[in-house]
């Protein structure tokens with residue numbers, strides 16, 4: 001897709017060659033190549049949306065979302081948590097995919113590893129059973145204390161509330177569905193309800209990632225019509241952008257920057273970075289949890 005094909009309207013950029021509904025139902029859209037020279041780069045401190053050919057919102061970019069003391073406090077909380085749980089590499093379910101050990105950058109004095117600590121999730125192949133807290137939260141009293149400490153720390157609670165607010169703004173229908181999922185959980189799954197009582201984030205899924213140059217993937221368990229949030233923290237100073245080959249779009253993802261994307265359909269990867277520690281937190285919601293709670297997911301024709 002050439003740059004000339006893209007119509008700009010204030011902070012909304014239309015990608016006329018990409019049709020989200022078709023990509024979701026039939027696939028078949030080419031993955032562009034970052035090196036071909038036509039890449040659209042969003043590297044300014046300006047909030048923007050990307051919409052597809054039919055005007056569906058598919059990406060939202062909020063550079064500078066977390067700033068100054070809030071960013072420093074969040075970075076510190078992430079590093080302290082990683083240290084307390086003795087975070088490690090490649091122990092998750094996806095160690096041959098996006099969590100391949102070779103994707104981590106090892107630098108002296110920096111942390112490398114990832115931990116998933118969803119309020120609730122289904123074990124693979126057990127989507128008819130109750131979704132329960134991630135095993136990582138309950139693997140030891142030490143980890144329970146550290147991860148619950150992360151969730152209920154003031155800086156992460158405030159961040160969670162702000163992320164809920166952003167979601168409500170960009171997709172009120174999806175936000176309403178998530179509220180219905182939460183209310184089902186509160187009524188039916190005591191262990192999850194007790195975690196959620198300490199942590200306002202509505203998306204039940206979360207991972208915290210240190211120094212991973214996340215390779216190209218799509219999040220195949222996420223809600224098809226849903227969103228995932230990626231927020232960067234740490235000390236790196238350049239690079240580390242998020243590249244979306246379907247759109248040939250590279251988005252700045254420096255410490256404090258937030259990207260929301262429909263990550264089930266739009267594949268994405270992290271570009272190399274420099275200047276220090278990279279941290280990212282991903283918030284997401286799995287289709288199987290909505291199905292278990294019998295909450296309808298937004299239909300393609302209803303979102304904008």
Ligand SMILES: O=C(O)CCC(=O)C(=O)O
Nearest residue numbers: 209214219230270280282
């Ligand atoms: O490393 C990142 O920030 C991207 C992570 C991601 O896309 C994922 O875990 O699904």
Ligand SMILES: [Fe+2]
Nearest residue numbers: 218219263268
């Ligand atoms: Fe992802």
